[in-house]
Structures are given as C-alpha cells and as structure tokens.
Amino acid sequence: MEPPPPQGRSWQVINAALTAAMGPGKDRNRWTLYLCPVHEADGQHHTPSLGVRYDPAQGKTIVRCFAHCDDKEVLSKVNLQVRDMWDRLPERNPNRSQRQPDPRVQQNQSARMSLVDKAIEYAQFPIPEKPNLGEPTGPAENVCTYVYRWPEGVIAGAVTRMRTPHEYGEAKSFWQARWSGTEWEHTGFAPVPFRLPEVLDAVDRGREIYICEGEKDVQRAYQAGLVATCNAMGAGSWTPEHAHYLTGAGRVVVIADRDRPGYRHAAKVAETLHGRVGEVRVLQAAAGKDLSDHLDAGHEIEDLQRVPYLDRHYQQQRGRTETRSR
Numbered sequence: 001m002e003p004p005p006p007q008g009r010s011w012q013v014i015n016a017a018l019t020a021a022m023g024p025g026k027d028r029n030r031w032t033l034y035l036c037p038v039h040e041a042d043g044q045h046h047t048p049s050l051g052v053r054y055d056p057a058q059g060k061t062i063v064r065c066f067a068h069c070d071d072k073e074v075l076s077k078v079n080l081q082v083r084d085m086w087d088r089l090p091e092r093n094p095n096r097s098q099r100q101p102d103p104r105v106q107q108n109q110s111a112r113m114s115l116v117d118k119a120i121e122y123a124q125f126p127i128p129e130k131p132n133l134g135e136p137t138g139p140a141e142n143v144c145t146y147v148y149r150w151p152e153g154v155i156a157g158a159v160t161r162m163r164t165p166h167e168y169g170e171a172k173s174f175w176q177a178r179w180s181g182t183e184w185e186h187t188g189f190a191p192v193p194f195r196l197p198e199v200l201d202a203v204d205r206g207r208e209i210y211i212c213e214g215e216k217d218v219q220r221a222y223q224a225g226l227v228a229t230c231n232a233m234g235a236g237s238w239t240p241e242h243a244h245y246l247t248g249a250g251r252v253v254v255i256a257d258r259d260r261p262g263y264r265h266a267a268k269v270a271e272t273l274h275g276r277v278g279e280v281r282v283l284q285a286a287a288g289k290d291l292s293d294h295l296d297a298g299h300e301i302e303d304l305q306r307v308p309y310l311d312r313h314y315q316q317q318r319g320r321t322e323t324r325s326r
C-alpha cells in the first residue's frame with residue numbers, strides 16, 4: 001500500500017471543527033463524511049451528506065454538502081470561513097463567530113461606489129451617443145443561442161442573440177427562455193452562471209476562472225484555453241446567487257468592459273466574490289472594449305491591464321482579511 005498523501009493545515013482545522021460540532025467523521029471512498037451542520041444538525045439520524053477531502057496539489061481541503069448547502073454557510077456553522085479551506089492561510093481565532101454582522105460591510109459598500117466613480121472618472125469614458133441606424137430593412141434573425149445549465153448539466157434556460165438589419169448597420173438584442181423540463185417558456189430563468197459545470201470543475205481543480213460581461217467573450221476565453229463565465233442579460237444582472245456557485249474558487253479574474261456600465265458591473269461582481277474566493281482581480285482589455293477586442297487586436301491574456309482603483313482595492317481587501325485574522 002502506498003502511504004497516504006500528507007495532509008495540510010486546512011485538513012486538520014476543518015476536521016477538528018467538524019468533529020467537535022458533529023461527531024467523528026467516517027471514511028468512505030475518497031471522502032470523510034460528516035453530518036452537515038446546516039441541514040442535518042437537528043439530532044435526527046441522517047445519512048451523513050457532508051464530504052471532506054484533501055487535495056495535496058492545491059493545498060486545499062474540499063468541503064461539499066451533497067445536498068447542495070453553501071460551503072460558506074457550512075463553514076460558518078463551525079466558526080470557520082471559506083478561506084480556511086486553504087493551508088497557506090494564517091491561524092485564526094476559532095471562537096470568533098463569522099455570523100456576527102460586520103460593520104465593515106456597510107463601509108465597503110460605500111467605498112465600492114466611490115471607487116467605481118473614481119475609476120470611471122479616471123478612465124474619462126466619452127458620453128455614449130446613440131448611433132443612428134436608420135430604419136429596419138428586414139426581420140430579426142437569430143445569431144446564436146447560449147444554453148445555461150444546472151451543476152449536473154441539466155438545461156436551466158437559454159439566451160438567444162438576435163440581429164435586425166437596419167439602413168446604417170444592425171441592432172442587436174437578446175431574449176431569454178426557461179426550460180421547464182418538457183418545453184421552452186418565454187421568460188427569465190434561474191440565476192446560474194454560464195457554463196456552470198465547467199466552472200464547478202475549475203473550482204474543484206483550483207483553476208483560475210474569468211468572469212466576462214457576455215457570452216460571446218466567454219466563448220472567446222474558452223478558445224484561448226481559459227475557464228470563463230458570465231450571467232445572462234449582461235451588465236447589471238449579476239447577483240449573489242451567481243457568486244455562490246464560485247465559493248471556494250482560488251483566483252478569479254473579473255474582466256471589466258471599458259465603459260461606465262462595464263466598470264459598475266465589474267465592481268458588483270468583485271464585491272460579491274470577496275470572502276468567497278481566494279483572490280479577486282479586476283482587469284480590462286489593452287485595446288478596444290472587451291476581451292474579444294483585446295484578442296482580435298493580437299494581445300495575449302497576459303496583456304490584460306489592471307483596472308485603476310478597482311484591482312488594487314480588491315487585492316488589498318484580501319491582504320486586510322489575512323492580517324485581520326492573525
């Protein structure tokens with residue numbers, strides 16, 4: 001028999017906390033199983049559904065409730081944070097409850113708003129003019145359909161991109177459909193990130209994840225060898241529910257479109273990820289407006305530039321979190 005892989009600090013911390021709260025775990029296959037402190041803490045006899053597993057390559061302990069409780073919530077029940085899933089993080093005080101309201105949250109909200117305004121001011125974006133396309137010259141046509149899926153791959157819904165030819169160009173538009181299980185309904189669907197199964201796989205493997213503003217850029221990112229995602233219906237439609245699925249990810253790069261709504265959108269995405277993932281970066285195209293323009297101009301992924309104010313802010317937040325917990 002081969003010796004078991006060395007297990008790091010995160011493994012000790014998480015198992016100790018779970019054992020103290022829920023009783024000893026049982027080893028089964030690759031997982032050590034505990035009762036889930038979120039949905040199995042009622043004293044009834046459940047079949048344990050919280051799996052814990054150490055990944056030596058990442059120096060990370062994976063925590064997964066097979067009934068889909070949120071990692072962050074599971075860890076907070078035993079006074080731990082998402083950050084405790086990594087070995088390299090410093091000691092923290094296990095007596096400090098993470099469920100206490102944090103006065104910094106309010107400050108961060110207002111700091112974020114003024115930061116976005118500063119970033120927008122610094123970028124000197126021109127006031128957008130509405131282009132005069134003239135009259136439509138034909139019916140709207142489908143350009144492509146992007147399918148959104150649940151974690152296991154079942155279809156949740158789809159976004160269809162349309163174009164309508166006009167005298168001086170073409171107008172683009174989008175519409176959503178929800179998959180009921182048997183038919184398409186012309187309505188919005190659940191807030192799942194685009195290409196969710198790939199995103200969850202990347203979270204498990206500790207791969208970097210990119211968040212773009214739209215599906216077209218996400219597809220370009222995959223062509224460039226990256227893992228990427230976005231929300232349906234563009235800027236302003238990202239929610240904490242989307243961020244929930246990225247909990248436990250390592251490094252997440254938000255690519256801001258270079259315009260006002262793009263910066264506001266990127267700041268909102270970054271804010272919802274703070275505390276859920278290892279590191280948040282906010283970058284932008286070195287040429288043009290978005291990732292597609294950047295790549296079309298011949299730039300590499302490494303050439304993406306920091307968004308002034310926002311990138312530094314979210315990197316420093318990470319630093320503060322680590323200092324605070326020492």
Ligand SMILES: [Zn+2]
Pocket residue numbers: 036037038039040049050065066067068069
């Ligand atoms: Zn659970």
